[in-house]
Every structure is written in C-alpha cells, then in structure tokens.
Amino acid sequence: MQTRTVQQQSGEGDEVALVRGFNRFYTARLGVLEQRLMDSPFSLTEARILYELAHRESPTAKEIGTELKLDPGYLSRIIQGFADDGLLKRSPSPADRRQHLLTLTAKGRAAYAKLERSSQNEVTGMLAALPPAERKRLTAAMSTIQGLLSTGSAAPPILRSPRPGDVGWVVQSHGAFYAAEYGFDASFEALVAEIAGQFLASHDPSRERCWIAEHDGVQAGSLFLVRGSDDVAKLRLLLVTPQARGHQLGRKLVDEAISFARHCGYRKVTLWTQSILVAARRIYQEAGFQRVGTEPHRSFGQDLIGETWELAL
Template sequence: MPHPPVPPAQVKAVRGFNRFYTQRIGVLDPYLGSEFSLTEVRVLYELAHRDQPTASELGRDLSLDAGYLSRILRRFEGKGWLERVPSPADARRSLLRLTPAGHEAFAPLQQRSRDEATALLAPLPDDRRGRLIAAMQAMQQLLEPPVSRTVVLRDPRPGDLGWVVMQHGEIYSREYGYTSEFEILVAGIVAELGRKFDPQWEKGWIAELDGERVGSVFVVRQSPTVAKLRLLILTEHARGLKLGARLVDECIAFARGKGYRKLVLWTNGQLAAARAIYASRGFELVESEPLEAYGRKLTSETWSLKLR
C-alpha cells in the first residue's frame, strides 16, 4: 500500500531541523574534538558496549557499507584497539572485542560526550529541559520501525523458581522500597510450592519475551473448591504488552477448567496495575486491613472471583 504524499512544507521543516541540530551538536566537525568521525566513534561505542559482535552484525545494525566498516575495523586493529577471536559456535566466524587499549582510548570520548550533553541541557530551566527530553523521546518512538515481539507462556523449568524469587526481591526493593523480608517471604512460598506441587490441580506459567524470562504466575490448590493465584510478577521492560492480564486470564481458565468454584489472591493497595487487572477480570475486594511489613506501611487485601 503506497504511503500518502508528504507536503513540501513538512519536508522543509525536517530538513531545517536537521541543519539546526547537526550544527548545534557539531556533527560536521571532527567528533568531540577528536581525530575520529561520528561514524568511527559510533563503531567504537558499539564495540565497547556489546558482547563480542561480528562485523556483519555491526554493519547491519549501524546500516554501514561492508567495505567502509572493514576499513574502520582495520584502522582500529592497527592501533591495537581491536582483536578478533574465533566464534565457539562457528570457527569460520570472528568475534570482535576491544582490547584494554581500545577501552582506554574510548573512555575519554565517552566522558566528553556526557559533558557535551550536560552543557546542552544545563542552561535550560527544569520545565524546558523536561519538554526537550520528552520531544526527543517522542521522535525516537515515532521514527523507530515497529518491532514484532515473540511472547511465549511455558511451564516452569529448573532454574525458574529461583528466578521468580530473585525478581520479587529486586523489583519490590527497587520500585517500592521493600526490605529483604519480602524476598524471604517469597522464597518460603516458592519452596513450599516446589515441595508440594500437584500438577493434577496446580499449574505455573513462565512468560518469555523474545526468548527472555519476563514474568510468572501460579495457581495452587487451597481446598477442593478454592484455588489461589500466586507469584504474579512482570519485569519492567515487558510492561505495556498486556502480559500481566494474559497471565491472569490463564489462571482463571485453568481454575475454571479444573472445577474450582472460587479463585482467590492476596495483594496490597500499593499495586495499582495489578489491582486494575484483577478488577477488570471480575475479582472483588473481600477483605482489607492495615499491614506494616517489609519496611513499609501497607494495606493488606484479599480478592476473590466466583468461577461458577
């Protein structure tokens, strides 16, 4: 399907912005006062921050001509900044990595880049600085091509239960200020679940996004008629994809399919996103009381969903 025509005024506006911004950040000059071009510094940056990429991966991701990239890499090798090592998966392929001398050469460029960004932002009042950052982020989001993400919900495997405990400890500490008391509580829940797990009446799911673990949830048997939803967690970069709602839906479908009459869960009033999912699925708040735990003052909540 052809794209709609772009008005000349919009083309002119983009070109005008490009001229302004490239002049403002000095792209046309030797980059950061160094002997390198912007492209060469970008290649150095990728080598410093990636785990041994191949030349073809760098060329693809940076949209660089293979011959041009090869000349840059040979220059870096000549300076003793770059070495090639055989790939353990395929000896015909070489992996690239910076030498200690390469990291030493890159470090001042990295700091100069930070200093220039600071100098660009420092004269602006807080409100204008916030508007500028928001506009930059909006441009990036609008111009990035849509990415197809692969989501898989699978059964837990060895190592997953430890990951569930770790994610609860890290996420709740970072986002809510919980102490290690909460991680210890989760470790006890996970240990009991692992010892007593009954696959006939209980089930767990691990969510993967592009092959990486990003979430979990479990349904455990509380009585012949009541199941309990436990250990719902989702990492920060997997949010906004409705994965939390999907995990809760799997729990409801499983509990209903097993003939449970009720699905219950415990949460606290601080977890707004999770509570919104529960409410949208028909769960009702049946009990609420103050709770002081994990170094915080909370509201303990019990929610319940009638399955039939």
C-alpha cells in the first residue's frame, strides 16, 4: 500500500511538472511575459480588458472584473488610464447609478483593431509553420484543453475554421431553419448550396474565410466573408442555431469577420439580408453597418423586402 501511494504521488508530480512546463513554454511562445504585448503600448491585462470592451455591449467595470477575476482597485486604475488616454467613455448605468457603462471611443476601437491585427499575424505565422494535419492536431488539442479546464458545466463557445462536413452542415442547417422559422422553400437551400459550393471550389484563403461557431462540441453557427472586389468584401450565410442563442455568437462571428476584412485591406463590407430577420439586422446595426437600400421581391416562396447594408472600414 505504501509503495502504491508513492507511485501515485510520483505520477501526480509528473503531471504537475508537465502542466507547468507547458505553461512556461506557451507563455514564452506568445510573448506574454514581455512588459508590453506584441510591441503594443498595452500589458497583457490591459489588452484583455480591451478585448472585453470590444466584444461586450457597454459593460460595467464590475462585469469585466467578474469575468477576468481582477482586483477592483487595479481594474479601476486601468479603466481610468484608458479614459485619460481617450480610449473609452463612461456614462451612468440606468440600472444602477453607482455603476458606469463603458464604451470604446473611435480611438479605442482603432487601438484594439491594431492589437487584434498584430495578434492575428502572430498566430497566423505560428500556424503557417505547421503542415495542415499538424495544425488540426494543435487546434483540436487546444479545444480539448479549454473544454476540460472550463469552470462551468460546458465549454465556452469557440470560433474555428471549417472541418470536413461543416459546409454541408451549413447548407442543411440553413435549409431546415429558414423553412421552419420563415416558411422558405427549397430554392433558398439551393442558393445556400451554390454559395457554399463556390466557396469550397475556389475561395482565396488569404482574403476569404468561413467561420464555424462551436458550442458544447457541436456546430452552433456560421459566417462566410467572400471577396466582392479588391476593396469590397461580402458577408454571407450568418446563422446561429436556436440551441446556441444567448451567447452572442452572432455578434462574435460578425466582429471576427470585420477584423479579418480590415486585416485584408478591404475598405468596405457589404451584405444582403431581409427585413424579417430582426435579430440579424440588430447585430449588423450594432456592429456599425448602415442600411443603404431596400427592394421588395418574391423569393424562396415568400414576399420579402431585401435590404443592402454596408460598413466602411
């Protein structure tokens, strides 16, 4: 019995050493031990707070502190510094006058966009050094780590590149969802299949991309960004499944696509949607898109009002 206990302790010690070794390797690999993250003016904590401000709709400092488990005083000093630098503005919360709603200014959004581009380039370079099969192994392992160490009962939603079968899922899910929710006929599924097929056959990975949202290990949403011209990108096939609503996946997908479009050098992002798609239209509006045209039409077995929306980058 004593020998077994020693072996167990030895095994646990090996596991702890492996985890600590991985932590040392990965933090050094990403450069987070440096005083400033990726040659930016921000520390890792400051960059993480900027991320929360960019991906939440007017959060309070308390909400950010709870999410990141930060000391209130430390967080308050960072928030004040952002305000002094003109990166954010504060307004009293209607729900609690003791709290302030925090919103990035144009300068703050620009600072975050630059940091996001640097991060995107850093990770892109790291992945580019690996062959496709090894990249899949790496990202799958990261997803497993995130899921196993999540404090809640389920892993948080993630955005990833499509795997074999995912684009077929996009077509099937669009057809089933829009038939059930809006009575669209099979011609809509045919249109989705055409768009998805063109993407698979001839997309340019450097300027076009598909994102699959995953929640609890299953597909939960999709979005495509495709080239319209050298200066204009198009958003297509935004979907969030009913089971995955409430996690702001639609907003996260759109934000990710906008960031990628900026990184690619597009000057404008455009999209075509329908007036009845209220939730999607709200996401576009909150992301800064402007409606620039409407047109009644008969499509997919329904009388609809098509809308064109644009975002200047």
